[in-house]
Structure formats: structure tokens, C-alpha cells
Amino acid sequence: MKLFFAFAIIAIALSVVYGAPADPWNEYKTKHGKKFGSTAEDAQRKKLFLAKDALIAKHNSQPKASYQLEHNEFSDMTPAELSQYLGAVKPANKTRSLESMVRLEMETRQLPDSLDYRTDSCLPGVRNQKQCGSCWAFAAITPLEFARCKKHGALRAISEQQLVDCEPYDYGCGGGWYTNAWYYLQYEAGGAAKRSLYPYTATDNTCAFSSSMIGAKISSYGDLPSFDAAYMQSVLQDYGPISVAIAVTDSFFSYASGVYTDVECDDPNAYVNHAVVVVGWGTDNGIDYWIVRNSWGTKWGSAGYILMERGVNKCKIEKYPATILSVV
Structure with a gap:
């Protein structure tokens, strides 16, 4: 005792x-x-x-x-709740979304070992789409903001909410596709609204766009060949960030650091469900990677970014690349 x-x-x-x-x-x-x-x-x-x-x-x-996982805001969410943070919906008929696209002719060149736009003054801070499947709108706006900044010398925030509310070919918070967004901005709206005049609400609202809000205009945008990482690198170097669609599976939500190599998203039956933006490339411990900008805020991943294996179509990242070619 x-x-x-x-x-x-x-x-x-x-x-x-x-x-x-x-x-x-x-x-x-x-x-x-x-x-x-x-x-x-x-x-x-x-x-x-x-x-x-x-x-x-x-x-x-x-x-x-090759990568580490961690807890974040998604760790206690149901699959249905997690799906609301995705939103890439590939068009059944791509004729309209590709109408203004041109095939780029990229010369053979010696590419640098790395490229990283994360610290470029023309790349805006990472944003948060919140519980709205508007990733497609964020993936459409980032290359536009970058291209406009490179031409005019100053970064201007452009509205994702205009696309959520007004773009007629997609589904707002229910999902969409970045080239549909560019087609609408170029041929129907006549331009993209300033974010300050059409702020993001993460909800579907009645379209409130007017031409007096315009802060950027697209001249042309281009599709890239599928499954050609070197071509993507050349376009990144010449034109800036590239919009892509990926297949997100469970581990992606918990990504923390390192080069993401999960094979689950490579399943032939896995379908693209999230739109993100490629902003560079590099190599780590012998693994080539893309630097990918997400739209889940800076508390996710590596300050809002993820490194994804390059050259192997990881999570289908090299299947549907496209970018802004020129702006007014």
C-alpha cells in the first residue's frame, strides 16, 4: 500500500x-x-x-x-464537405472554350534547372476560395493578373466573383473550367472587373458586373499540348503561370511539405476535380517537381503552395494546361 x-x-x-x-x-x-x-x-x-x-x-x-502530411482545417471534414473546396468541371464540348486558342510554337532551348514566380512582384498573394467550388475562377484569374502586371508594370487585383456570378457556361460555386472563363471575359464581358469593385463572397449571387468595373482585358489565350512537360516549362518561362486541372485524392488535403508523389491520384479512373496554377519548377533529391499555387489560403501546404512531381503527369497535371498569351 x-x-x-x-x-x-x-x-x-x-x-x-x-x-x-x-x-x-x-x-x-x-x-x-x-x-x-x-x-x-x-x-x-x-x-x-x-x-x-x-x-x-x-x-x-x-x-x-518524399513529402510530409500535417493536420489543417480539413482534418475533421467529411468527404462531402471536402468536395466543396474543389470544383474543376471539364466541359463536355470544348469547341466553345477553345475557339480563341492558338497552338504555340516553342523553339527547342536549354531550360534552366529551376524557375520560381512565387517571389515575383507580379504574382499576387495566395487567396482562399473557401467553401465554394470556384477553384476554376481562381485558376483563371491568376495568369490574367500576372500578364496584365507584366505589360503595365503594376499588379491589379481582378475579380473571381464576376466569374462565379456571371460566366454563363459553368456553375459558379458548383464548379467550372478556366478556358470557359477566359472565353467569357474576352468575347462576352469585354473584360474582367477589378476585385475592389466586385469583391469575393464565396457564394453564388446575381450578376452585378458592369463595363465600368473593368480592370483587365484578354487579347488571346492558348492551350498547350498534353503530356509535354518541357513545352510547359518553355511557356512558363515566356508567358508566365499556367492553369491546370488535377485529380485530388485524400492525402492532398493534408499536404505539408516535400515533393508530392502519391500514386493514388494516378489511377486511370481518377478524374480531374480541382483547378490550380503552375508557377515554376525545380528538382529536390533527384525528383523533378512543379511549383503549384492552390486557392485554399496560406495556412494550407507550404504557405499555400505544393510541389508536385514533374514529367510523369502526376495527378493528371500535364493533361489540360492552358495560359494567357496577351492582354490589352
């Missing part, structure tokens, strides 16, 4: 010195500001979190893993 009390006193003393054992669920809720309306919902969310926690721990324990 005396021995039992001695151990109990030691345990209490250690608890005072080092604190009680950490509760990862409560720590996660505090860090990400998660609050739930009932104990039942809390229990459901905790179950989702613990499943993700096990997946993250298993992956990160692999000694040869």
Missing part, C-alpha cells in the same frame, strides 16, 4: 511539472478554432480527425517519404 501511494505521489508530481498528457483532439480544436453545437457532432468530428491522424502518422513514419 505504501508503495502504491509513493507511485501516486510521483505521478502527481510529474503531472504538475510536465502537465497532463496532451489531448490531440482538443489541441486541434483550439488551434483551428473548431467549435461544435453538440457533443454528438463533436464525437463525429473527433472520429474523422482520429482517422486522419492515423493516416498522417503512418505516412510520415515512412523513412523514404
Whole structure:
């Protein structure tokens, strides 16, 4: 009995010195500001979190893993909720979206080992589409902002919400396609609104665009050949960021760092469901990668970016590339 009390006193003393054992669920809720309306919902969310926690721990324990995972705001979400942060919907008929496109003629050249627009003054800060499937609009606007800045020497924020509300070929927060967006801006709207005059709301609203809001105009945009990484590199170097569509699977939501090489998204049955923007390339530990800009804010991934394996059509990233060629 005396021995039992001695151990109990030691345990209490250690608890005072080092604190009680950490509760990862409560720590996660505090860090990400998660609050739930009932104990039942809390229990459901905790179950989702613990499943993700096990997946993250298993992956990160692999000694040869080329990338790491971490918890973020998505760790306690259901598959249905996660799908609301995607939104690439490939047009069934691409005739309209490709009408103004031209085939680029890129000369053979010696490409540099790396290119990184993340620190370029013409690339705006990473934005957050929030719980609206408008990734296609964000993927359309970034190359436009970059191209306009390179021509006029100053960065101007352009509206994604105009596309969500007004572009007639897609589905707003229900998804869309970046070349449809460019077609609408060039041929129907006559230009893209300034973001300050048409701010982002992450909801579907009635179109409120007027020509007095225009802050950028597209002259031409181009499709790139599929499955040609070197061609994409040349276009990146000459024209700037490239819009692409990718197939997002579970691990993508938890990406933290390193070169993403998950093979799950390479499944032939996996379909593209998210639009992002390629802003550079490089090589890490012998693995070639693209630098990819997401639209989930700066708290996701590496300050809003992910490195994705290059030259192997990882997650179908090299299947549907397109870019802005010129602006007014």
C-alpha cells in the first residue's frame, strides 16, 4: 500500500511539472478554432480527425517519404464537405472554350534547372476560395493578373466573383473550367472587373458586373499540348503561370511539405476535380517537381503552395494546361 501511494505521489508530481498528457483532439480544436453545437457532432468530428491522424502518422513514419502530411482545417471534414473546396468541371464540348486558342510554337532551348514566380512582384498573394467550388475562377484569374502586371508594370487585383456570378457556361460555386472563363471575359464581358469593385463572397449571387468595373482585358489565350512537360516549362518561362486541372485524392488535403508523389491520384479512373496554377519548377533529391499555387489560403501546404512531381503527369497535371498569351 505504501508503495502504491509513493507511485501516486510521483505521478502527481510529474503531472504538475510536465502537465497532463496532451489531448490531440482538443489541441486541434483550439488551434483551428473548431467549435461544435453538440457533443454528438463533436464525437463525429473527433472520429474523422482520429482517422486522419492515423493516416498522417503512418505516412510520415515512412523513412523514404518524399513529402510530409500535417493536420489543417480539413482534418475533421467529411468527404462531402471536402468536395466543396474543389470544383474543376471539364466541359463536355470544348469547341466553345477553345475557339480563341492558338497552338504555340516553342523553339527547342536549354531550360534552366529551376524557375520560381512565387517571389515575383507580379504574382499576387495566395487567396482562399473557401467553401465554394470556384477553384476554376481562381485558376483563371491568376495568369490574367500576372500578364496584365507584366505589360503595365503594376499588379491589379481582378475579380473571381464576376466569374462565379456571371460566366454563363459553368456553375459558379458548383464548379467550372478556366478556358470557359477566359472565353467569357474576352468575347462576352469585354473584360474582367477589378476585385475592389466586385469583391469575393464565396457564394453564388446575381450578376452585378458592369463595363465600368473593368480592370483587365484578354487579347488571346492558348492551350498547350498534353503530356509535354518541357513545352510547359518553355511557356512558363515566356508567358508566365499556367492553369491546370488535377485529380485530388485524400492525402492532398493534408499536404505539408516535400515533393508530392502519391500514386493514388494516378489511377486511370481518377478524374480531374480541382483547378490550380503552375508557377515554376525545380528538382529536390533527384525528383523533378512543379511549383503549384492552390486557392485554399496560406495556412494550407507550404504557405499555400505544393510541389508536385514533374514529367510523369502526376495527378493528371500535364493533361489540360492552358495560359494567357496577351492582354490589352
